[in-house]
Amino acid sequence: MALYIFNTLSGSKEEFKPLEGNSVKMFVCGQTVYDDAHLGHAKTYIAFDIVARWIRHLGYKLKYIQNITDVEDKIIARAHERNMDPMDLAEYYETRFFEDMESIGVKQDVDMYPKSSEYIDTIRDQIQALADNGYAYYLGGDIYYDVSKFADYTKLSRMNIEELSNHRIEPKEGKRNSYDFALWKAAKPGEPKWDITISIDGKEVKLSGRPGWHIEDTAMTYALFGPQYDIHGGARELIFPHHTNEIAQAEAAYGVKPFVRYWMHSGMLNIRGQEMHKSLKNFVPIRDFVKEHGAEMLRFMVASTHYRKEINFTDSYMDLARRNLYYIYSSFNILYNMKASDSSGDADQYVESSAKNFLNEFSSAMNDDFNTPLALSKLLIFVKDLRSLASSGKSISKDAKQHAIDAVLECASIIGILAGDGYKKPLEEGIYKLIEEREILRKAGEFSEADAIRKRLLDEYGTVVEDTEYGPLWYRRT
Ligand SMILES: [Zn+2]
Structure with a gap:
């Protein structure tokens, strides 16, 4: 290529x-x-x-x-x-x-x-x-x-x-x-x-x-x-x-x-x-931004726009970048902690071919004058796919899972995200249950009950839940 x-x-x-x-x-x-x-x-x-x-x-x-x-x-x-x-x-x-x-x-x-x-x-x-x-x-x-x-x-x-x-x-x-x-x-x-x-x-x-x-x-x-x-x-x-x-x-x-x-x-x-x-008075030193939001957030924001284009740095631009970055984090966390077996699983073929496909798409975006926003959207779609797979109950082999993890990490390292090991720690069982319950209530229009669960998640577990176009997204505040 x-x-x-x-x-x-x-x-x-x-x-x-x-x-x-x-x-x-x-x-x-x-x-x-x-x-x-x-x-x-x-x-x-x-x-x-x-x-x-x-x-x-x-x-x-x-x-x-x-x-x-x-x-x-x-x-x-x-x-x-x-x-x-x-x-x-x-x-x-x-x-x-x-x-x-x-x-x-x-x-x-x-x-x-x-x-x-x-x-x-x-x-x-x-x-x-x-x-x-x-x-x-x-x-x-x-x-x-x-x-x-x-x-x-x-x-x-x-x-x-x-x-x-x-x-x-x-x-x-x-x-x-x-x-x-x-x-x-x-x-x-x-x-x-x-x-x-x-x-x-x-x-x-x-x-x-x-x-x-x-x-x-x-x-x-x-x-x-x-x-x-x-x-x-x-x-x-x-x-x-x-x-x-x-x-x-x-x-x-x-x-x-x-x-x-x-x-x-x-x-x-x-x-x-x-x-x-x-x-x-709108001069933002790198060190102040990094102290408040972290370096990954800054790299993700920069990569969310093509390098030749101007970035208009607004609250909503930052908000979108934050959501997307956390979406990648939380989805990758789910994949990383997904159970996998030594023998082959139902989803192996699907995972192997989507990983290969994702690597190709990521590469062609980058080879087209370093189109990072397109490359990031491919990454988001890939982790979204893996996330749904993880909750589908299908089985997966350790090898296939590792290939998917490697593909994500390889591309993430070009952008400069998923650098720490923040994604490795699994969410507790109880947290997953509450997130699911909240989603059922929300879909049924029971918003005050859903909000009460969101508050509990934050107060008791330090976990933030946000609703995105990809579905609910969660991450730990600390
Ligand atoms: Zn010069």
Whole structure:
């Protein structure tokens, strides 16, 4: 089964073929460490984490790199506000970022987190290559990229020249084009700086400053992957100018086109229809969310929407995700604790063929540009089926049961759910009886009696019962 990826560069789904045999090289734009990571970041990093897990699941040898931007305007500004050294501030937030990534199961899948401050030599070399090839110019302590020299500048964003001209990127007197961007910036007093020498226009120029934002990515990937690699991912908002400028830098410096073969972009996350912003007081740090709702809930929510689409984070979106996640938990709990025999059972054939069928459906959803919402719906249907089977009284062999369990766990591990062993503990006999009684009363329209049982289940057994489109669903609160 082939993997298809939507490539922003071609604007279409393409069959994925790595550059070199079975090895895949993937780079995703990482964090600028000046504040805590929020739910918007979680969406991007979880989405690409699922991409990485799936690529590895297919048997590819994946090298996955994410950069840490530790030298940047926002870091310097925040450090000055707090009267701190910018590198200390970056280090503080970097530690917290890693804690967050670990808590949501992302860090383990990233092979390397290179930092911009560690690649200054490579950055210098790349600026030199751009100067040698006639794409860079010196302007008052800075080095700029002359965008008009690069013919295919808008191939990723598909913008026209008027749209480009509306973007006054990094305003500075004397720039050749309004959208020219800095490769190197002179340091102001109190800013972190490095001394480098560039020969440009036949002169040796000594510069004291720091790299522009776009060059760190292409310097790192050149050092770690070479002039061309397979996948570059990031949030959609990075297409212009960031990824556009990455292409301009790498292709002008090394002449290998396309610099990246598959450009993948993920949709944003809004909070109740608004972009997340500290000023709007709707900024939700990952650590707060995880503390309250758990990491699985966050991963499940992200996977419930296709990675290219936007998530509008509302109470009802969260509610639906919670119900579906608990449905999977409670159904899997029932399957896990179902009696099975050493000999063959009535339902074996059915279970074996539905497990096989489910694995195929899950795979084809994932192979179709990582369609996680479709894959999750297949998982929900599969566990629903197993749940009805468990209550049908049919017999099952240990082998068939194990195959069904393995199929669920294999797919759940791609999404990053059912990670703990919370599903292993069986519900007590008495609880099942009460749930059944309540369902009979509810169907007969005896709602106040049904509600009384629901209350008893919660008070006496700590078990929550909710009615869903799949029937009653229950889970333990603790
Ligand atoms: Zn980047």
